[in-house]
Amino acid sequence: MKKTFLLPIILCFFYNINSSAQTLQDMSSIMTADNQIVIYTAKEIITMDSSRPKAEAVAVQNGKILAVGTKEEVSKILGDKKARLDKTFNDKVIVPGFIAQHDHPVLAALTMASEVLSIEDWELPDGTAKAVKDKNDFMTRLAAAEKKMEDPEEALVTWGYHPNFYGKLTKADLDKISTTRPILAWLRSCHEMVMNSVALEKYGVTSDLIKTWGETPQKQSVLAEGRFWEQGMFAVAPKIATVLATPEKLQKGLFITRDYMHSKGITFGNEPGGILVKPLQDGVNRVMSSDEMPFRWSFMADGKTLCDKYKDDKQVIEEAEKLESWYNGRTSLAKKQVKLFSDGAIYSLLMQVREPYTDKHHGEWMTDLPVFERAFKIFWDAGYQIHVHVNGDAGLDRVLNTLEKNQKANPRIDHRTVIVHFAVSAKDQVDRLAKLGCIVSGNPYYPVALADNYSKNGLGPKRAESMVRMGDVERAGVSYSFHSDMPMAPADPLYLMWCGVNRYTTGGRVVAPEQKVSREGALKSVTIDAAYSLKVEDQMGSLVVGKLANFTILEENPISCDAMKIKDIKVWGTVSEGRKQPVGGKSTKVLLGFNTSELDDFSQGALDHVLKILAAHED
Structure with a gap:
């Protein structure tokens, strides 16, 4: 029964108040409860409220903000109401709670639960997995990880190797690490698997097996090298399911992802194109709906899958609305919001571009035009x-x-159509999307991680260096947010800010400096403008009366510190709806069991969802 559960898991991956109105009348609906009022003071309080950019104190009751202003102003507003003064943050900086605009928690869970050896640093709760320097560094560190393992039968699974950075990885390389322990290298894209000889033999991956596969999986498999990618990886997955994931490993990975995101100051997040398989969502909810979750998380409907499944336009909307009942506690549905897909992924250089790629290969469409137009119209109307x-x-x-x-x-007025990722674009398109009323959710990590490589391969210097042209977007007055798309980039808002402000590549150069954004714009992109992009700006994103008391607590001010040090600012923790949550605080990590019927149900239909996620980020 457990095997049927594992395969899909492996592949898977309140009231609006004017910001300046702080009268006693405004307070009346909040101050009716008996719960204690707490006044927080800090070295600096950055509100992201244009009418009052800075403050000295913020008062909180019942998880919401009562008052913001100078200490005297807050005291006057509260009048004779009893309040407790909390000076915990007197030497720190309070900013609105960071918002993870676009991440994938299940895929992140599975990758983070492996031995992380990747192209970038991953500052995980149990320690930092430093970026791999080169192939020799990868081999040395993988060998060290193997030596630390006590059970000689346990498989070693690693994630993060990138052949475009380090060269091809094959069975022969992994055999050098061990000829007795199964080793599986899950590449950075999550679309390729490399196994050593022991793993191939132990899990029954033979030439006879491969001959039973279809033409495409066979072409995307090289047994002699232990390599399986795209359809080849999906074909071999049933054989290695019990290695890559167990119910326990999934939950462990979700705990890691939870604590990692909290350590980065996240107070709210969203998965666009969320899970459309109820048993899978139930499994995720066991961790993410718990009251111990240090942040809330919303899931957005996958419009492409809904339109593929239901041919009646009315039923598409009906099924999308039914998803609201799937969530509880700290998870929720992003109501009346949907994700669609246009072209291919940036990591695989399969996006559709106006001018040909330098090597003459072509991009791909994720959704055919008639299907895309139908889906767009259904949800637009x-x-x-x-x-x-x-x-x-x-x-x-x-x-x-x-x-x-x-x-x-x-x-439609205020439709807020969101352009997501925004890798390669042109200036005329920024002007056009501004006129059409679009907003942008860009990934500023792309030029930092990929500009050096893509300048030489695929795009050429002009397009590669100007990727994610957020400077043009900011100058055009278009609202924009930043996202990481974890695990495609670290879910670290301060790091995303650093990327957008500096555009400093892994090769040590600044690319397209005219596309840098302002410090304030970068902070808005992970607070109030991120909230705006998800239509929750009336609840969070700025420190305004009536909004949720969600704060991120920093050691320094990201607007005034050295721009190159933004990513190094330490996060004390967060305040979530009035609840103080320091980084490293105790949280439950007890694994929750699944009964047999749940395992069977879980396997049905999950494959479609996880393949969709992988297809969108294929490498």
Whole structure:
């Protein structure tokens, strides 16, 4: 029964108040309860409220903000109400709680539960996994990890190797680490697996097995090298399911992801294109819906899958609305919001571009035009906010053309269509999306991690260096947010800010400095503008009366510190709806069991969801 559970897991991956109105009348609806009022003071309080950018104190009751201002102003507003003064943050900086605009917790859980040896640092709760320098460094560290393992039968699973950075990895390389222990290297893209000889033999991966596969999986497998990618990896997955994941490993990974995100100051997050398999969501909820979760998390419907599954347009919307009942506690549905997909992924250089790739290969469409146009119209006409995965400038043309067509046929105000990822684009497209009323959720990590490589391979210097042109977006007055797409990049808002402000590559150079964003814009991108992109700006994103008391507590001010040190600012912890949560605080990590019927149910239908996630980020 457990094997049937594992395969899909492996593949898987309140009231609006004017910001300046702090009268006693405004307070009346909040101050009716008997719960204690707490006044927090700090070295600096950055509100992200344009009417009052800075403050000295913030008062909280029942998880919401009562008052913000100078100490005298807050005291006057509270009047004779009893309040406790909390000076915990007197030597720290309070900012609005960070928002993870776009991440994938299940995929993150599975990767973070492995031996992480990747192209970037991962500051995990149990220690930092430093970036791999080169192939020799990878081999040395993998060998050290193998030597630490006590059970000689246990498989060693590692994640993060990137052949574009370090060269090809094969069975022969892994055999040098061990000829007795199974070793599986899950590459950075999550779309390729390399196994040593012991693993191939132990799990029954033979030439006879491969001959039973279809033509494409066979072409995407090289047994002599122990390499399986794309359809080849999916074909071999049933053989290695019990190695890559168990119910316990999934939950362990979710605990790691939870604590990692908390350590980065996250107070709210979202997965666009969320889970459409109830048993899988139930399993995730066991960890993420718990009151011990240090942040809330919302899931957004996957419009592409819904439209593929249901041919009746009305039923598509009905099924999307039914998803609200799937969540509870600290998880929720992002209501009246949906994710669609345009073109291919940036890591695989499969985005659709206006000018050819330098090596003449071609990009791919994730959704055929008739299907994309149908899905867009269904959700547009139903009043949904539409978030569109798009990476190439040709892909963006398609999105903007479709938006313009629907806006003419059925005009909408404040539709907030979100351009997601925004890898390769042109200046004329920024002007156009601004006129059409779009907003942007960009990944500022792309130029930092990929500009050096893609300048030489695929895109050429001009396009590679100007990836994620957020400077143009900011100058155009377009609202923008930053996201990490974890595990495609670290879910670290301060690091994302650093990327956007500096555009300093892993090779040590600044690319397209005109595309840098301002410090304040970067902070807005992970607070109030991230909230705006998810239509929760009335609840969070700035320190304003009536909003949730969600704070991120920092050791330094990211707006005034040295720009190159933004990523190094220490996070004390967070305040979540009035609850103080220091980093490293105790939290339950007890593994929760699954009964047999749940394991059977879990396996049904989960494959479609996880393949969709992988297809969107294939490498």
